Amino acid sequence: MKKTLLATLLSTFAVGALADINIGVTLSATGPAASLGIPEKNTIDLLPKTIAGQKVNYIVLDDASDTTTAVKNAKKLISENKVDLIIGSTTTPNSLAMIDVAAEGETPMIAMAAAARIVEPMDEKRKWVFKTPQNDAQMSTAIVEHMTNNNVTTVAFIGFSDAYGEGWWKEFSKLAEVRKIKLVANERFNRTDTSVTGQVLKVLSAKPDAILIGGAGTPAALPQKSLKEKGYKGIIYQTHGVANNDFLRVCGKDCEGTVLPSGPMLVAAQLPADNPVKKSALEYVGKYEAVHGKGSVNAFGGYAWDAGMLFANAAPVALKKAQPGSREFRLALRDALEGTANLAGSHGVFNMSPSDHLGLDQRARVMVTIQQGTWKLAR
Amino acid sequence: MDLQILLLLGQDGITNGAIYALLALALVLVFAVTRVIFIPQGEFVAYGALTLASLQTGKVPGTIWLLLALGSTVAVLDGYRLLREKRFAKLPPLLIFNVGLPLLAAAGLFAMPPDQLPLWAQAVVAMLLVIPLGPMIYRVAFQPLASASVLVLLIVSIAVHVTLIGLGLLFFGAEGSRTPPFTEISFELAGAPLQGQTILVVVASALLIIGLYFFFERTIYGKALRATAMNRTGARLMGIPPALAGKLCFTLAAAIGAFSGILIAPITTIYYDSGFLIGLKGFVGAIIGGLASYPVAALGALLVGLLESYSSFYASAFKEVIVFTLIIPVLLWRSLTSKHIEEEEE
Numbered sequence: 001m002k003k004t005l006l007a008t009l010l011s012t013f014a015v016g017a018l019a020d021i022n023i024g025v026t027l028s029a030t031g032p033a034a035s036l037g038i039p040e041k042n043t044i045d046l047l048p049k050t051i052a053g054q055k056v057n058y059i060v061l062d063d064a065s066d067t068t069t070a071v072k073n074a075k076k077l078i079s080e081n082k083v084d085l086i087i088g089s090t091t092t093p094n095s096l097a098m099i100d101v102a103a104e105g106e107t108p109m110i111a112m113a114a115a116a117r118i119v120e121p122m123d124e125k126r127k128w129v130f131k132t133p134q135n136d137a138q139m140s141t142a143i144v145e146h147m148t149n150n151n152v153t154t155v156a157f158i159g160f161s162d163a164y165g166e167g168w169w170k171e172f173s174k175l176a177e178v179r180k181i182k183l184v185a186n187e188r189f190n191r192t193d194t195s196v197t198g199q200v201l202k203v204l205s206a207k208p209d210a211i212l213i214g215g216a217g218t219p220a221a222l223p224q225k226s227l228k229e230k231g232y233k234g235i236i237y238q239t240h241g242v243a244n245n246d247f248l249r250v251c252g253k254d255c256e257g258t259v260l261p262s263g264p265m266l267v268a269a270q271l272p273a274d275n276p277v278k279k280s281a282l283e284y285v286g287k288y289e290a291v292h293g294k295g296s297v298n299a300f301g302g303y304a305w306d307a308g309m310l311f312a313n314a315a316p317v318a319l320k321k322a323q324p325g326s327r328e329f330r331l332a333l334r335d336a337l338e339g340t341a342n343l344a345g346s347h348g349v350f351n352m353s354p355s356d357h358l359g360l361d362q363r364a365r366v367m368v369t370i371q372q373g374t375w376k377l378a379r
Numbered sequence: 380m381d382l383q384i385l386l387l388l389g390q391d392g393i394t395n396g397a398i399y400a401l402l403a404l405a406l407v408l409v410f411a412v413t414r415v416i417f418i419p420q421g422e423f424v425a426y427g428a429l430t431l432a433s434l435q436t437g438k439v440p441g442t443i444w445l446l447l448a449l450g451s452t453v454a455v456l457d458g459y460r461l462l463r464e465k466r467f468a469k470l471p472p473l474l475i476f477n478v479g480l481p482l483l484a485a486a487g488l489f490a491m492p493p494d495q496l497p498l499w500a501q502a503v504v505a506m507l508l509v510i511p512l513g514p515m516i517y518r519v520a521f522q523p524l525a526s527a528s529v530l531v532l533l534i535v536s537i538a539v540h541v542t543l544i545g546l547g548l549l550f551f552g553a554e555g556s557r558t559p560p561f562t563e564i565s566f567e568l569a570g571a572p573l574q575g576q577t578i579l580v581v582v583a584s585a586l587l588i589i590g591l592y593f594f595f596e597r598t599i600y601g602k603a604l605r606a607t608a609m610n611r612t613g614a615r616l617m618g619i620p621p622a623l624a625g626k627l628c629f630t631l632a633a634a635i636g637a638f639s640g641i642l643i644a645p646i647t648t649i650y651y652d653s654g655f656l657i658g659l660k661g662f663v664g665a666i667i668g669g670l671a672s673y674p675v676a677a678l679g680a681l682l683v684g685l686l687e688s689y690s691s692f693y694a695s696a697f698k699e700v701i702v703f704t705l706i707i708p709v710l711l712w713r714s715l716t717s718k719h720i721e722e723e724e725e
């Protein structure tokens with residue numbers, strides 16, 4: 001009896017040592033995107049440590065929001081750690097740069113950055129790449145819809161002078177034109193700016209019905225505060241990039257009534273009971289807040305969680321075909337990820353296909369307003 | 380474009396320019412006395428603002444740990460030297476200033492929730508926590524290299540900057556903070572609203588500049604600093620220790636930085652890394668003054684603020700480009716009009 005037990009133990013150890021699943025993670029825990037990368041890093045710690053009886057190792061590297069480092073990390077993870085999957089990175093430029101590395105190493109990669117370009121247009125390289133955050137286009141559609149419903153005819157845009165602001169401007173201006181909404185101003189500001197008075201005055205002189213602020217995180221509060229200070233009375237729209245509690249803290253009472261699109265996770269508790277995302281989103285929120293305290297969860301951690309869920313869902317399928325650590329396993333894992341069907345994550349329901357490596361539909365976004373310093377689901 | 384917009388932009392430019400002017404003065408001072416191009420000047424702004432913000436949320440600011448760590452390092456470095464030279468009488472003040480007071484401050488912060496204090500007291504506490512970092516950083520990072528070349532000092536200065544930014548992220552987190560305004564008053568000036576906080580920034584900056592003028596003209600320490608700036612060797616022969624001059628000017632630089640941080644914290648959101656860009660704009664001002672002339676540096680900084688404000692109205696996407704391009708014609712003009720003076724003494 002004892003011998004068999006020992007033998008079983010030994011064999012599990014032996015198998016474990018041979019065939020752990022290794023997941024490489026590179027994210028921006030420091031540098032300008034740190035406010036996104038830190039909750040993602042915290043979330044990686046919460047992901048399942050065993051899947052279908054296999055031990056899963058997470059190797060987490062910081063790319064300091066730097067593209068070169070992200071590429072270096074991805075190369076290192078593939079060549080030295082022989083990972084079966086890469087999760088990362090946090091920002092669009094980093095993720096775009098990693099596509100070549102992942103494709104060359106024939107390793108599937110799940111990005112946590114928003115731009116549609118990461119998985120579109122589908123080609124030989126992007127075949128290996130998946131992503132979890134909603135496309136800007138999905139979010140823009142929601143905003144434009146809300147605008148037409150509220151009889152907004154003229155809109156001004158103030159956005160980050162980087163890829164984020166530029167991406168939003170492109171998507172939004174395209175959609176607005178189709179819906180006959182007139183764009184009267186297009187201004188830019190920097191994340192580190194200490195004053196946006198010039199931009200705000202320019203926008204105000206165009207007298208728009210509504211203003212869209214294309215910024216992420218707490219920096220997006222600065223134009224909003226300046227607009228209120230100068231007495232702007234119209235509707236102010238923000239993007240889902242601001243969906244964290246620090247934004248509410250910094251913006252305070254000046255953000256009252258702001259409208260923004262967001263993943264359903266932000267208002268998970270307020271979703272109707274029949275919403276397919278409610279249960280899975282609350283599960284993540286519960287787990288995160290149990291470790292980091294109440295109110296600490298934010299949308300960015302959800303992207304990492306969904307990446308983990310996609311993997312946890314695909315891994316058992318791939319394990320039936322090949323042993324972790326082999327090229328065959330990575331291929332099988334890629335195929336399994338592509339075959340993801342009806343998987344409810346924290347941000348929506350994933351249905352992947354060979355041409356769609358995001359797999360989210362309209363259930364992945366809701367409109368939210370800020371009321372009394374909290375997020376309220378707009379009905 | 381009407382008069383009101385013109386006025387509002389000018390007002391905005393002068394407010395920012397006043398802060399840049401303070402930083403430009405600090406940069407000129409540090410460079411003149413120690414030949415250090417003080418890149419981390421902006422970090423004091425961020426540390427001052429964020430320390431105040433974390434005091435207000437009732438948290439113990441991470442600054443105190445840096446203060447304790449740097450203080451102990453200084454005590455060990457200097458204590459070892461004093462012991463070897465058997466100058467025991469100097470030990471107690473060294474220990475009290477570098478270890479005792481920070482410990483006392485830490486104990487005080489833990490014993491009493493700082494969010495109970497009135498705003499001005501919190502501002503004073505924040506200043507007291509940040510200012511000693513200046514001389515300590517000088518002692519640890521720059522004093523051992525005091526006679527090195529400007530280039531070496533610049534490299535060390537960048538290292539200090541990167542370290543402080545990293546620590547800032549650790550202490551204050553990645554998200555920004557904003558503090559409540561010191562005053563809610565607002566006026567009407569030719570039809571344009573004028574915030575009380577804006578006036579406060581300009582007046583406080585002006586007062587500080589006047590204060591600095593009197594410090595340099597009337598006090599023995601100020602004169603000692605000026606003497607060191609003019610001629611290091613000569614000042615040393617007259618009995619002004621270079622280490623004292625260095626520490627003193629770093630104290631002033633830290634004080635100016637922390638003060639600016641507390642002034643602008645209510646009008647903008649400050650991040651752990653926003654100090655760098657603010658400091659850099661002060662640096663453009665200082666360059667206009669040739670890193671030597673205080674009034675020209677202050678005027679230059681004011682020009683940077685105004686240029687920034689107006690360019691953010693006319694071409695917001697190119698704002699930083701316009702501001703930093705200003706440095707090229709200035710450098711050209713400077714190098715054409717002034718004769719090159721050899722910096723190095725060796």
